Amino acid sequence: MASHEPPVSTDIHERPVDLLRELIRFETVNPPGDEKPCIDWIGDLFEAYGVEYDTYARDPDRPNLLARVPGGDAPPLLLYGHVDVVPVTDQEWTHDPFEGVLEDGYVWGRGALDMKSGVAMFLATALRVAAEDEQPAGDVLFLALSDEEGGGDDGAAFLVEEHPELFDDVEYALGEFGGFDMEIAGVESHPIQVNEKQVCWLEVTFRGQSGHASLPISGTAMGKMASFVRQVDGERLPVHVTPPAERMFESLADELPDAHGERLQALLDPERTDDVLDEMGADGAMFDALLHNTANVTRVRGGDKENVVPEEVTAFLDCRLVPGQEPDDVVRELEALTGMDLDVEVVRFDPGPPAADMGLFDELAGHLENATGGVAIPLLMPGGTDGRHLAKVDVQSYGYIPMQLGELPFLELVHSGDERIPAETVEWGAERVYEAVRAYDG
C-alpha cells in the first residue's frame, strides 16, 4: 500500500503525465484492490477544483467515485476507467512498478497502459473542463471504478445493480479498450471497441457408475467427462456472423488490397468461414473468436478418495458468446458437438447488447483519423471490459484511450513486466479526449 500523500494542486490538469505517475504510486493490486486511498485522492482533486462528487461502495475499502462537471442541456458524456491493476508477481521489472518512474521518455509501472494512463487522460480532461469558463454542451461525468480486473463485482457490476439511476440520462461513454495504434490483419489501425463477447460460465456435471476402485467399473463419471473434454478440445462450434463483427471486418477489408480484403469478406460467409480460418492459421485466432461461441474447460472437480470411483464429476467451462447468443444456445451447440445430453448449471452470464449503438462512432473516428492520418476501426472484443456492465443500463461504451505507441507492443506489455507508456502520448491522448469532449454536443 502506498503511504504517500501526493500534493493536490489546481493546475495538475495541465500535467497528465504527473497525474499518471501519482496514480501508479497507489498500489491498487487486485486482489485485494485496496483502491480507497487512490479514490480518496481523486476525490480531493475534484474537491480542489470545486467539482461535486460522490462515492459508492459495496466494500468500504473498494469505493467507486462519480464526479459531475456541470454543462448545458445535452445528455451527459461519461468518461470511465478502473484504478485497480493486476499483480506483478514473478515478473521482471527494470524499475519499481509502483514508483511512477519517468525515464527514457517513458512512464514505467503497473497500470501505465491498463489503464491508469486512460484514467489520467479522463481525469485531466474533466478537471480541465471544470477549470475553464466555457461550459460543455452537457454534463461531463467522470467515473473511477474499482475491481475491473476481478470481474467488477465491487465496481461496475455493483454500481449498475445498486445505483442504476446514476446512469439514467447517459447514452454514451468513453472507456476501454481502444484508441491506440495496432496492426489488425495488416491494417495500421486505431481500433475503437464498440461491443464485446459475453462471458458465460457453465458447470457441467457428469454422473456414472461408482464403486470400489479395486473392481473393474465402466461407464464412470470420469470416463464421461473425459470423453466430453476430448470432443470439445480444439473443435469449433457453429459460425455466427453478427452485426458488430460484420461492421468490423468490412471496415478492415476496405483498407486492404483486393486479395486480402476478399479473404476478410469471405470470413463473413458462413459457408466459407472455417475454411478461411484454417488457411489463416494462428493469424486468424482473433477472428475465429469473433465468429464463434467458444468453450474451454478450465477446471474439473470430482473424487476425494484414492480408492473410490466417484459418482459425480464436474467440469467448469469458460464460454464466450458472440453478441445476441444466450447460454441455451451454446449448451445446444455443445450437445450437438458431443452427442451428449448435458446437465448444465449457468454459473455466470453477463449479457450484452446484440448490436452496438454507433451514434458517436463516426465523430470519434474522425478525431482519431485527423490526428493520426490512420484509420479507425469499430472493434468487437473477444475479452471483457466494464463496458459489458454499463451496457445493462443502456450505456454504449466506446474504447477510446488514444495512444501512439509506435514500436511498443500494447498487447504484450499489458499485465506484463516493464509495462510502460511514452510520456508524450499521455499528453497527446489527453488532448484527444479533451477535443472529443468539447466537440460532443449530444
Ligand SMILES: [Zn+2]
Ligand atoms: Zn483494463
